[in-house]
Amino acid sequence: MSDFEPILTRNWNVPDGDTLKVYESRGGYQASRKALTTMDPDAVVGVVKDSELRGRGGAGFPCGLKWTFLPKDRKETLLCVNGDESEPATFNNRLLMEKDPHQFIEGILIACYATRASTAYVYLRFEYIKAYRILERAVAEARAAGHLGKNIYGSGFNLEIWLHRGAGAYICGEETGLIESLEGKRGWPRIKPPFPAIEGAFRKPTVVNNIETLACVPHILERGAAWFKSIGTPKSYGPKLYCVSGHVNKQVCVELPLGVTARELIDVHAGGVWKGRKAKAAVPGGISMGLLSAAELDVKLDFEDIRKTGCLGLGTAAVTVLDDQTSIVDYLYNTSRFFAHESCGQCTPCREGTSWMYKTMKRIKSGGGRLEDLDILQNMSNNLGIMPGTTICGLADGAAWPFKNALAKFRPEIEEYIRTHQDPSRRITPLQAAIASGVSADVAVRHSLTVLGSAPAPAALHSADGGNRP
């Protein structure tokens, strides 16, 4: 892929590439000028639709198609740009904003023109203070230069961009959680329907797009849909920013055509697995997507092929490598802790399930595991998420998938761990087991089910108020 010419990252290594002057000198804002002054909004939608650009935020939904879901007779449209980027190990959006903010603003401008939105909200992850400052400056520059504001390029089209910082919750990256949060409410995802295109932010038709998705748009307008489709693999067209992290020699974010393999990313772009070790597994696209085994590293990381491995999808294309010294139990422990912490708490299966999974992993890790725990985890993960239809949003699927994949691909290792890591003080007591199976505590005691001396007292089943916060 050495002949691949960088597109989204082409200004990254140019001095002052984040300034309007340099951006314009390298052909910036030409696509938006062309769209606003020579094209009908629907024609812009048409080009994006033809390019088959798929959303880069995780779900891979066709971008142009999403724009056509807006009601024909709408009075007002809003664009929400999803810059919450909180999927662990994902950092491409941050670089896109910090290194080339105007590319992203131009993308917003074209998207808003196409969807007739005259207000765009950029919802930024709380921690991205540097990106926020850069964007603030860039938006001011763009406004001063007439790329934003009233009657842009004399086309009669108006646009204002508002930057909004989140408050540090993963769930606010989910598009309806984002909308609720933007409205000043708690970031609890909404049920769909109604979809945001029909009733979104402030009950108005709303488009939610990821930053990288929008960054692709100016290039599609400039070079055409056919050009875009010449990059990548069937049904997965265009360039993609892949992040590689974990046990590699060099953590990187590289731009490549969609469909590169995990092995190429690790060996060619990330300098191989660290310390001369081998990869045991890799997370394909943010931890929500599940786990690739070492044998699956040659699968193409695009929207289609990745599913053949049982993973949930491409996600954010953020690959995290686990070396062969890493325990899958640790992987599951960390993953489950993340989701238990980030579950917004509204759907019963997600609220209760994620913390149950975490508590179980904590016990297994500390030496109190039982083989039957794995069946319970399997059963829980099979029934958790929007795929089985038991939750409002996809966070729960993301919580389930690591378990589904790990249990399918690494069960012998986890069983081995349980067998070899037993600490009697961490085991559940017969009393706990008895209570769970419906035997009352006093009966359990009368039938002389021994309560291990070192085990937590029965009172621990029901600890004091809030005593077990993480």
Next chain:
Amino acid sequence: MATITINGDAYTLPEGEKLNAIQAAKLCGVEIPYYCWHPALSVVANCRMCEIEVGAKDPATGEIKMVPKLVPGCQTLAKDGVVIVTDSAKVQEHQRMIMEYLLLNHPLDCPVCDQAGECGLQDYSYHFGQATHRFVEERTVNPRKDVSDAIQLNQDRCIMCTRCVRFTREITHTGELHVMNRGNHAEIDVFPGVPVDNPLAGNVVDLCPVGALLDKDFLHTQRVWFLSKHESICTRCATGCNVSAEENRGSLWRFKPRHNPHVNDYWICDEGRASYKEANNPALLASMYVKKAGTPEPVAVDQAVAATERGLKDVVARGGAVAGVLSPFLTVEEAYLMARYLKSLSPQAVLALGPVPVSGGDQTFAPDKTTGRTGDTSFVVPRPFTIRGEKCPNRIGVSEVLAHFEGEVIGWESLLARVQKGEFAALYVASDALDPAFDEVAAGAIRPRVGFLVVQDTHATPLAQVADVVLAGATFAEKAGSYVNADRRLQYAEAALPPRDGSLPDLDLFAILLARGAGPVRSREVLAEVAEAIPAFGVARGGVVPPFGVVIATTPREGADAGGAAVGGPAVAESGSRFSDPWTTVWRDHGGRKRI
């Protein structure tokens, strides 16, 4: 007309209303369990108890295509051709899973929980859950706290359905309640210094499907299965909210709202909610009195009634004028019998309306489809709720009776002026001591001007203390009868308590005075007479009042009450059933079985 298929059987749904699968199935006699859904609140589908299998039937081929995943019934529109399955193994397994999840961190302290007996967790555990679970980890225990002076929140019992939060956002628009923290540690809470103390706050306790939100007034006082529920009407304002008056061992313990889409929807106000206490007031008159040698002496009921009759007849025989004061707290039936009695004594008897207590203006809570809402609002029919400034239940009903007998409605002030001029030799005041109008000043003004004074009341008011005869009447809880609310809706209230010792319900007192004959008088028979006699009440023919009440005709008459046209939200069908969450529905007899 929509035809839907539920568990293989086809049903036809009534025209008009937009129903979700839970409502449609209920109409067809199939129960889909739910927690977070409530007909007045937007659909958020967070509890996931109501999940069913959903599909569509192709009208041409009859082929059924099912959605491969489970779908919340609360979110599913029951439109033509919908196929729903509520009892498949898949659905049942899901229901067991939800019940297991909901109880993971639940204290299960039912023995000390007020909700026990009307608890959504208990009922659904029994019907849809299981006795065991697989959870052996340490529980998360969220703290208990007060969310107002009147409401306690046992967060450890909360199932995070957010009904309470949505109520304060969508119905009262006060937004005191919110969720804080995430995941397993999510808690319902208030902001510091901003308690849930809006005038409708108590409804959050009723909405809570479990024992999380608790009314401190009721806390640990009664086990709910000992309570007998009586269909009553709140008498604290002219709205006439439908309430369930809940009794045990001769006392009332609480009021709970009963759904009436034309009146109070699903709610009652806090003032009305607290008003049950008056029925248990130890200061209620416990005897009748007749004044002997200047001091009132307790007498038996028959002696007091005889003294009343004798005194009034004497006055009439001597050619003296008689006046009667009919309080707006009287039922229609009581007002009718009292008017008939006084007119039978003397056709010239003057009948007037008692004092009409007013405090402030009307206060309306007007939810709409958008304000404060976040979920799917397409099933919501927003209806306003008004707390009236007129603090009595039956001004219009009593006025209609007075207009019939008198041709006009004489107000309290004008009657008082005539009393003070010495126009009447006898005065008969029937009231219910909630109005401070019968104070020392009134007593001092009235007493010297009338020869014979009868006061029928529930309290020893200053006026009663100077009366010649005191008849101890019934509280709202001890009487049955009907009231006409501010929208001219005639509603029927059952008695919730037997008469107190030493008292007699007002209707019986009038019946005895009228010598209507042996046996207790029945309010329904009296209402039937009213319906025959007074055209406005013709809608209550046979003494029958429909469950949601009925709007009485407007008597063409100048002045006061003309044009009391119904106000409120969109028209609602007069039929339809009263909504109640399944876990609150208990058969009325003690130890009753749940209807599930």
